[in-house]
Amino acid sequence: MRRVREQEPARRRPAPSRASGPPRPAVALSNHGLARLLQRDVNKLDPKQYKTFGEWVGALPTGSWDDTAVNVTGKVRKSLPDLADLVDDLRADCADVTILLRHYYLEQHGDKASVPGWDSTAKKPVSYPIGKGVTRKQLRNAVVNLGTIHFQERGKKTAIVDWYLDAKKQPIKNLKQLLAAGLKEGDLLVWKKRAGIRGNFSGHVQTIKSLSSIIQAESEMKYVLDVVQGTMENGTAKGEIQTKMLSYELLTGRRDGDGEITFQPGGGEEEFYGAGRWK
Helix, strand or coil: CCCECCCCCCCCCCCCCCCCCCCCCCCCCCCHHHHHHHHHHHHCHHHHHCCCHHHHHHCCCCCCCCCCCEHHHHHHHCCCHHHHHHHCCCCCCCHHHHHHHHHHHHHHHHCCCEEEEEEEEEEEEEEEEEEEECHCCCCCHHHHHHHHHHHHCCCCCCCCCCEEEECCCCCCCCCHHHHHHCCCCCCEEEEEECCCCCCCCCEEEEEEEEEEEEECCCCCCEEEEEECCCECCCCEEEECCEEEEEEEHHHHCCCCCCCEEECCHHHCCCEEEEEEEEE
């Protein structure tokens, strides 16, 4: 099973020794160096400070303690107003937030990618650009035409997700096996609409923010997945960046996560489909 990070108890720093010698002289910083230092301190959410998409997503704010969604758009806006405005202006749902997070990270790094989809009129695969140089009109076109059903694709030309697969080439649903396969920050959890459920949605998508542990009781450790998502309510996209904390036990019914993910978000309307990396 993959080892997860544990929170350490706060430690007091030892008082400085008076016998340790004279204080060191202050290091002089140029105006440019000082500006860079202040920028790093002020905007810890700047994607350019992170080498991977997963590391950046892990730095996004959170406020969740359980599977209750918490809206963190306001916290994001304090550091990344342009990202918050995108989510708000485009009235983003879960698939949209997933795409916009990836788009924003690529754009800030000067990179570009394509998200595959399907043109139902022409009946052929199409792709939508995200990242550097993509206009708001192009981005709107992508989020309008790409939904959660496209995140469930497995074809070579249409798959958005690089799935964690078992020996039979099926998406792994056992959480412990997913962790062993390399499940990490920045990966996607994909859910599909259950048979017989009505509504203008096809499932749900979440981005893993962190894999961690928290102390639930004095001697009991609770292992969790912290996730980022968007959502719909009564058929209408909320235009929010939300976080949730999903414990292994909630997801699988077992504290160690050694079981299939049976948790059904959205009041039991969706079931787990699989997990994987962005292609």
